[in-house]
Amino acid sequence: MSVSDRRARLRDDLVAAAEARIVEGGLAALKARDLAREVGCALGAIYNVFPDLDALILAANGRTLSEFEAHLDATLPSAGEGDPVDELVGLACAYLDFALAHRRRWQALFQHRLPEGSAIPDWYMAQQAELFARVEKPVARLRPDLDGEACALLGRSVFSATHGVVALGLDEKLASLPPNTLRAQLEILVRAIGRGLARA
Amino acid sequence: MSVSDRRARLRDDLVAAAEARIVEGGLAALKARDLAREVGCALGAIYNVFPDLDALILAANGRTLSEFEAHLDATLPSAGEGDPVDELVGLACAYLDFALAHRRRWQALFQHRLPEGSAIPDWYMAQQAELFARVEKPVARLRPDLDGEACALLGRSVFSATHGVVALGLDEKLASLPPNTLRAQLEILVRAIGRGLARA
């Protein structure tokens, strides 16, 4: 086996182990020594593949983002056909479903902060942008009068609002809501946003 | 000076020092040894006043919440008089203004997580509930047909949506928006929510 093959293998194993630790105990449970033991490598070997643990977490979060996009493709195959408001509600519910199904990994997405000053990789930014684009499309159909940039901003805001409702709804620090209640609230709110945005 | 006076003094000094550290470098910059040096006490003395640093952070965050309520009282003195939608927009803008003016302390409010399993103090939950109540009132005026619980839930959801727009709008991980752009988006979205909720 070549060197770069082993490297790639170790990389995948580490990301998988990181995901497992996140699923089991959240971001706080991700420890370098645990990972090394779990994948059967030396402690220092981690730092041959990733510059630091933040980069490893970013890789794991990238996988979560990809999985969420796959989830959207699977549950919302007919995008761009029906009522734009219904589509926004569908996107929001899909977001909630994914958060509920992969709670810890979803939490890790925004719980993780990079140390002051270090930049987010371009590939990660691009993955986030793809998500915003999904929301942007129905917004553009809802408001054909707005230009591209306005739609992009509005799409981001609608995503942000959705995220806020889900994030605070599941937050244990705020006494998290039962899934059914939360889903009902989300639907009410996103539908209100859609209706409120429809006619300027 | 009595013992409990010194204790109270140390407590206040520690919370003030914690706030200063948060303002200067965020939650991550809050270190026990720095605090001890700053207030001129021994390292262990911190743990005579607070069970751990989480409790100290909670105390600092409690002060931030109180300050935000004072900010609301100061900038929105005439609550319950005008258009409920305008009031929601005013609350949202006040939230944004506070977040901009006290960015690091505001971030600390929700960036901080308690270690798995430990409970949030009642006084902290109560302070959060007061905030939700502020949003609940205009929601109730907007929708007199809803009962108290429905209004409480909806108020929480409107707050969550507002928070989401502000939080992701200022998030460096997402390329944070300029304040003016963010304020415009927030106004558009909250107004849409208000209009969308108005007529069921």
Place this chain on the structure above:
DNA sequence: CACATTCGTGAACAGCGTTCAAGAGGGTTT
């Protein structure tokens, strides 16, 4: 087969939150 270079290794380092045995101090009783 010999060499050069790269990689894997885990002990070591610096820093963290938290603890605790020991000593100092204030409050109460004699």
Place this chain on the structure above:
DNA sequence: AAACCCTCTTGAACGCTGTTCACGAATGTG
């Protein structure tokens, strides 16, 4: 005033963290 007790204060020490680095092994090359 003196002796006592108990609480508070102290900072060294503990266990854990992410990260580094000199060293030995292993790989690719001439």
